[in-house]
Amino acid sequence: MKLLVCISQAPDTTSRIAFTNGNTEFDSSGVQYIVNPYDEWYALVRAIELKEKHGGTVTTLTVGEAGCDPVIRKALAIGADDAIRVDVKPTDAMQVARLIADQARSGGYDIILCGKETIDHNGAVVPAMVAEMLDCGFVSNATHLDVAGSQATLKREAAGGEEVVGIECPFVLSAAKGMAEQRIPNMRGIMSARTKPLAVESAESTSATAISQFTLPPEKGACKMVDADRPEELIRLLREEAKAI
Amino acid sequence: MSVLAIISTKNGAATKAGLEAASYASAWARSTGDEAVAIIAGPLSNLDALGATGVGRILHYAEEVTDSGQWAKLATAATEFVGSNAVVASHDPFGRAVAPRVAVRLEAGLVAGVTELPKNGAVRKNVFSGKAMADVEVSTEKSVYTITPNAFGISSDGEGASTESFSAELGAAKEVIQGFEAASADGQVPLPEADLVVSAGRGLKGPENWGIVEDLAQSLGATTACSRPVSDIGWRPHHEHVGQTGITIRPNLYIAAGISGAIQHLAGVNQSKVIVVINTDPEAPFFKAADYGIVGDAFEVLPKLTAAIKALNS
Numbered sequence: 001m002k003l004l005v006c007i008s009q010a011p012d013t014t015s016r017i018a019f020t021n022g023n024t025e026f027d028s029s030g031v032q033y034i035v036n037p038y039d040e041w042y043a044l045v046r047a048i049e050l051k052e053k054h055g056g057t058v059t060t061l062t063v064g065e066a067g068c069d070p071v072i073r074k075a076l077a078i079g080a081d082d083a084i085r086v087d088v089k090p091t092d093a094m095q096v097a098r099l100i101a102d103q104a105r106s107g108g109y110d111i112i113l114c115g116k117e118t119i120d121h122n123g124a125v126v127p128a129m130v131a132e133m134l135d136c137g138f139v140s141n142a143t144h145l146d147v148a149g150s151q152a153t154l155k156r157e158a159a160g161g162e163e164v165v166g167i168e169c170p171f172v173l174s175a176a177k178g179m180a181e182q183r184i185p186n187m188r189g190i191m192s193a194r195t196k197p198l199a200v201e202s203a204e205s206t207s208a209t210a211i212s213q214f215t216l217p218p219e220k221g222a223c224k225m226v227d228a229d230r231p232e233e234l235i236r237l238l239r240e241e242a243k244a245i
Numbered sequence: 246m247s248v249l250a251i252i253s254t255k256n257g258a259a260t261k262a263g264l265e266a267a268s269y270a271s272a273w274a275r276s277t278g279d280e281a282v283a284i285i286a287g288p289l290s291n292l293d294a295l296g297a298t299g300v301g302r303i304l305h306y307a308e309e310v311t312d313s314g315q316w317a318k319l320a321t322a323a324t325e326f327v328g329s330n331a332v333v334a335s336h337d338p339f340g341r342a343v344a345p346r347v348a349v350r351l352e353a354g355l356v357a358g359v360t361e362l363p364k365n366g367a368v369r370k371n372v373f374s375g376k377a378m379a380d381v382e383v384s385t386e387k388s389v390y391t392i393t394p395n396a397f398g399i400s401s402d403g404e405g406a407s408t409e410s411f412s413a414e415l416g417a418a419k420e421v422i423q424g425f426e427a428a429s430a431d432g433q434v435p436l437p438e439a440d441l442v443v444s445a446g447r448g449l450k451g452p453e454n455w456g457i458v459e460d461l462a463q464s465l466g467a468t469t470a471c472s473r474p475v476s477d478i479g480w481r482p483h484h485e486h487v488g489q490t491g492i493t494i495r496p497n498l499y500i501a502a503g504i505s506g507a508i509q510h511l512a513g514v515n516q517s518k519v520i521v522v523i524n525t526d527p528e529a530p531f532f533k534a535a536d537y538g539i540v541g542d543a544f545e546v547l548p549k550l551t552a553a554i555k556a557l558n559s
């Protein structure tokens with residue numbers, strides 16, 4: 001089985017969010033980058049589990065500049081076999097999806113696993129775009145994946161529960177919690193990751209959207225404290241002042 | 246330029262997220278002096294709420310469509326039929342599967358998770374899990390937006406819409422639905438749609454203590470949620486986990502008891518309109534993100550709150 005996992009990098013979840021250049025660019029100074037958690041914990045780990053069970057290969061694919069290489073090495077340390085990086089700065093979902101689809105088309109992959117969203121741009125749209133570009137099926141927010149031959153069974157988040165979905169390979173999925181458990185790379189993985197192949201491809205691209213400005217949300221006012229012995233006062237405030245209930 | 250809204254259904258009527266998308270499309274079309282059109286599929290029992298959002302026309306495809314590729318073909322055909330350059334869908338699992346495919350078919354720029362109407366050629370969305378907002382400009386002729394749930398209200402002052410049947414060639418389905426596993430048998434509103442949420446964390450000490458959380462939720466008609474460690478150790482089911490790696494919610498009221506307020510937890514809840522925090526530790530970081538706080542023991546405070554609400558309701 002040939003598996004492709006789309007890996008993006010994201011600022012560490014505890015990063016200070018600030019902007020430069022007249023609030024048009026993310027201020028990455030001092031920011032630690034991690035593998036986007038959904039891509040790592042859920043998509044990548046499930047792909048590695050499937051390879052361990054059925055055999056095959058796990059390739060990671062990243063659209064990004066050289067600064068992404070450390071997170072790609074992390075994915076290799078967790079257990080991917082090889083990696084591709086398309087050397088383009090990601091600026092728009094359609095642009096990224098097109099570059100992913102172009103790579104995927106020539107690779108003949110059975111399943112393309114993505115995360116459910118990137119935690120910086122919170123788009124959650126690249127995977128479905130890739131599916132459309134490749135004219136194949138798509139399962140969003142998948143929480144479970146089993147494969148038998150060329151037929152896969154998945155569960156996905158749906159209003160009020162989970163749907164069970166059957167689909168033929170090749171297809172695209174976006175992974176959510178439940179799919180797999182986080183894995184910590186071991187020493188052997190970290191050592192071998194250094195020498196695993198990381199192919200860098202160049203490509204042309206255009207963006208359909210552009211961010212004109214970032215804004216930080218208004219500061220939250222001070223928290224109003226209520227005495228623990230007067231819960232009815234909280235209820236009154238929620239009704240009359242906040243109009244929340 | 247008319248605006249097309251893609252509407253998902255539940256039990257023969259538009260979903261809440263679908264009504265929000267329709268309301269958004271109507272308000273947007275009105276601001277440009279044009280009409281909003283809704284496309285909906287499957288057997289229908291009631292379209293009153295959809296008509297009341299202000300859409301002028303409803304295109305109805307008779308068969309149920311569950312495949313995202315087929316839905317995209319249907320919505321694209323509807324867009325061409327009404328001559329629309331703008332498409333709006335909900336930013337829920339349905340819209341996130343269909344809208345990106347429509348954008349590809351239309352070669353349209355897509356902005357995901359918008360929270361406001363377009364202004365001066367740009368549209369606002371949340372980024373960095375609600376820690377910032379971005380204004381995004383679309384450079385293509387056509388555009389597709391998905392609307393963040395609970396960010397844009399549902400309008401109900403429309404005059405009702407005309408419904409016409411609509412058909413298109415959808416090809417074969419690739420995604421086959423084989424079953425459904427209900428998460429909460431107890432009739433709670435699903436977490437992503439809930440207006441009121443009562444959540445608890447490791448401060449509750451063990452799964453056997455969740456009765457006081459459920460009692461408060463029940464008295465308010467709220468849905469229960471939890472922090473990640475609580476679902477990781479199996480005290481609560483996975484679908485209750487909110488935060489960076491769980492579900493993102495945006496309710497009117499979020500009550501958090503025994504949760505410290507780690508940044509990854511806040512990422513999933515900081516867009517709630519009102520946040521109440523109950524914690525024994527006055528230094529708990531969650532108080533900085535809260536509107537109302539009680540420094541106290543959840544084991545005492547939660548039952549008292551439940552009693553106060555019951556007293557009010559009776």
Ligand SMILES: Cc1cc2nc3c(=O)[nH]c(=O)nc-3n(C[C@H](O)[C@H](O)[C@H](O)COP(=O)(O)OP(=O)(O)OC[C@H]3O[C@@H](n4cnc5c(N)ncnc54)[C@H](O)[C@@H]3O)c2cc1C
Pocket residue numbers: 013037445446447448449471472473474475486487488489490491502503504505506507508509510513523524525526529541542543544
């Ligand atoms: C990459 C990454 C992603 C993550 N994603 C998520 C996520 O999606 N969601 C999430 O929740 N976490 C997430 N986490 C974990 C997060 O960092 C915190 O560890 C977690 O939220 C803490 O859960 P908690 O507040 O329940 O527990 P604790 O931090 O242990 O806090 C318990 C709180 O209860 C209070 N308390 C104790 N007893 C009582 C009492 N009797 N009454 C009232 N209060 C009491 C304590 O003062 C304390 O503040 C993530 C972490 C990482 C690294």
Ligand SMILES: Nc1ncnc2c1ncn2[C@@H]1O[C@H](COP(=O)(O)O)[C@@H](O)[C@H]1O
Pocket residue numbers: 006007008009036038039061062063064090093096113114115116117118119121122123124125126127
């Ligand atoms: N630059 C990128 N390189 C590789 N994969 C990406 C990139 N951006 C997004 N993805 C994949 O698409 C998923 C959803 O991303 P998004 O639509 O940007 O929220 C991510 O979880 C990744 O799996």
